[in-house]
Amino acid sequence: MITKDTIVNKFKELYQEEPLVVTSPGRINIIGEHTDYNDGFVLPAAIDKAIYVAVSKRSDDNIVLYAEDYKERHEVKLADIAISEKHWPNYILGVVDQYQKRGATLGGFNLYIDGDVPLGAGLSSSAAVECAVTLALSELFDLQVERLEIPQIAQKAEHTYAGVMCGIMDQFASAFGKEKNVIKLDCRTLGFEYVPLDLKGYEVVLLNTNVKHSLASTAYNTRREQCEQASAWVQEKYPEVKNLRDVTIAMLDELVKDKDADIYAKASFVVRENERVEKSCDALRSGDVVQLGQYIFQSHEGLSKVYEVSCPELDYLVDYVKQFPEVIGARMMGGGFGGCTINIIKEGVLPSILPTLEKEYKQKFDKELSVIQVRIADGTRVLS
Ligand code: GAF
Numbered sequence: 237m238i239t240k241d242t243i244v245n246k247f248k249e250l251y252q253e254e255p256l257v258v259t260s261p262g263r264i265n266i267i268g269e270h271t272d273y274n275d276g277f278v279l280p281a282a283i284d285k286a287i288y289v290a291v292s293k294r295s296d297d298n299i300v301l302y303a304e305d306y307k308e309r310h311e312v313k314l315a316d317i318a319i320s321e322k323h324w325p326n327y328i329l330g331v332v333d334q335y336q337k338r339g340a341t342l343g344g345f346n347l348y349i350d351g352d353v354p355l356g357a358g359l360s361s362s363a364a365v366e367c368a369v370t371l372a373l374s375e376l377f378d379l380q381v382e383r384l385e386i387p388q389i390a391q392k393a394e395h396t397y398a399g400v401m402c403g404i405m406d407q408f409a410s411a412f413g414k415e416k417n418v419i420k421l422d423c424r425t426l427g428f429e430y431v432p433l434d435l436k437g438y439e440v441v442l443l444n445t446n447v448k449h450s451l452a453s454t455a456y457n458t459r460r461e462q463c464e465q466a467s468a469w470v471q472e473k474y475p476e477v478k479n480l481r482d483v484t485i486a487m488l489d490e491l492v493k494d495k496d497a498d499i500y501a502k503a504s505f506v507v508r509e510n511e512r513v514e515k516s517c518d519a520l521r522s523g524d525v526v527q528l529g530q531y532i533f534q535s536h537e538g539l540s541k542v543y544e545v546s547c548p549e550l551d552y553l554v555d556y557v558k559q560f561p562e563v564i565g566a567r568m569m570g571g572g573f574g575g576c577t578i579n580i581i582k583e584g585v586l587p588s589i590l591p592t593l594e595k596e597y598k599q600k601f602d603k604e605l606s607v608i609q610v611r612i613a614d615g616t617r618v619l620s
Contacts, residue, residue: 250346261286263363267512271513276423278423287365294344308322319397326398333393357442363394366393434520438564441607444608449572472491505543535567548601563581563582
């Protein structure tokens, strides 16, 4: 188990210094997928799987990084930072680059990074790294960054250094997570409210396909471009439309359907998914978890058949659990093409479902299925 002590001890071993330690969590998303980059709504929450970043100042202008997961060191001069061929330093260097672009005065620093957010499982380990580094450098160099700036800096780092044109959901959930609550976020205004996640005797269980998705895969960026194209066509007639958040199915029927059937389908998914977030929030507030589960199943149907960001393993897991009345909702979660399904299951029922599911999954796909239990947790913070 990772604790502040294990991080501090390792840091001292590496750098013979006392560090400042920051943690930032991964996230789940109840509903609202691929809506964030369309200025829509999402319903994520931070979880008790997190990234830990320890930092100290150096007397020279070097940045020295060490990643526990890769047992690798990366060193570069502050003035020379550039996108690295190795993947992992980019989530850190991207944040440094953002600070430099804002004119912040940084110095050289040592950094150590570890975490227990499963990699490639769609739990946003990269957003957690970016948020942790944003706060850590702000504290170390007294940059006085406001909380609302953390996800914004982190998101830009992802765009520029990881090359993924992501929305802001993951970084926002990591920065603003609150124990026992989901966040209803308006991705246009960044206005948000906490909604208590009371599932009335049901629990959230993640089933990991162990299919590694690659968000940078062109598909994610292509979907984003398709959405932008759809709203641009609508905008020609309705200039008040800024993006798909403002679009209705009737507008798509009128202005997109005949131009491009695929773009029409993708855009209509986003419009409907946005509506589902609103309705899911109402269901959650009124304690109607069965209704919430129905929206979650519908979300998967759209993501798989219309938006086409699922994969056979994810579809199989969602279909499989549908036979159990104790599973009231399931869908793929995050960008797609792998990672986890999120399931709403009656408390205590999982052990009776799991053994056969694991066996059949292994037979069908020759891959292990793993269960990830999560608790809703607080967001990015300094560990004192
Ligand atoms: C990924 C992205 F990083 C998010 O911004 C979001 O678009 C999500 O995929 C899909 O909802 O996690």
